[in-house]
Amino acid sequence: MKKITVISFLLMFQINLxxxxxxxxxxxxxxxxLELIGDSYKLQKEAFEAFNAMKDAAAVEGVTIEIVSSYRSFEHQKRIWKRKYKMFISKGLSPRLAxxxxxxxxxxxxTSRHHWGTDIDIIDGSVSKPKNILIEENYFDKGVYSNLKKWMDENSEKFGFYLVYTNNSSRKGFKFEPWHYSFKLLSKPMLVEFKKIDLGNLYTKIxxxxxxxxxxxxxEKYNKENIFDINPNLDN
Incomplete structure (x- = not known):
């Protein structure tokens, strides 16, 4: 995809949003x-189209971008929470440590950004999947997804996708996730609105x-460190 095409592509989204x-x-x-489109993995329309444009551009250079997680509902995230909570409790951890x-x-x-239909976890579908897919070492040095990471570092922002949880040593909250990208033109205004939610009130009803x-x-600490301490390009 030519550079001018990418710029025009993103300007179109900015006007519509x-x-x-x-x-x-x-x-x-x-x-x-939320209006979502897609089959196995769903996104909001603008994010879906931007991802496909990025995927096509990467394919030209031999990189097959494959989504392994996109939109997740509250109930889906609740199942993940329940499974992990029970697992850690069964290992003898206290509720707070779990x-x-x-x-x-x-x-x-x-509180998941995956609730918004803007965020994706990705791998390189052109290589054999290792036993553990979403782990840091897969994306660096001789890791199976190192070519994908290099391509994304050079090109993802041209299509509006930004790494969320960076490896900045001063960042707190969630650990570094080299696989998690967000479509900024949608997720940034959604984050602005999310900041207005009273989570304390929300969880008294759930x-x-x-x-x-x-x-x-x-x-309050979770919000500050886990939700808001992200790639600054997604919050300004």
Whole structure:
């Protein structure tokens, strides 16, 4: 894809998105009210089309970008939370420590960026899948997805996709995820609206394993470090 085509492609989205700045609670927390397209992996239309343009450009250079996770509903995220919570509790961890282990990589249901239909976890589909797919070493040095990572470093932002959880040593919250990208033109205004949600009030109404330990103090720290301490390009 020629550079001018990429620029025109993104300008088209920027023009279409100027009026789309308000999202309701259901849309922001994975409980509906989002228009999604796709088969196995769903995204909002603009993110879906931008991803396909990026995928086509990468294919020309021998890189096959494959999505392994995109939109996840609240209930999907809740199942992940429940499974991990039970696993850590069964290993003898206290509820507080179990939650601390979960939020190294996984979000509290209702707070995942994957609820927005803007974020993707990706691998290179042209190579054989290792036993563990989404681990850091796969994306560097001689890792199976190192060519994908190099291509994304050089090209992803041209298509509006930005790495979310960077390897900046001063960043707190979720650990480095070299596979997780976000379509900025949609996710940035959604983050603005998400910041207005009172999570303490939200979790008094939701049955969730360990919810009694999601205190106001915990949620304020979680918001600051896990939700908002991201690639600054996605928040300004």
């Amino acid at each position: 100027f009026s789309q700045t308000v999202y309701n609670l259901n849309a922001l927390t994975g409980r509906g009210d 939650i601390a282990k979960i939020i190294e990589y996984s979000t509290i249901p209702g 049955e969730l394993k360990g919810y009694k330990f999601l205190t106001q103090e915990f949620l």
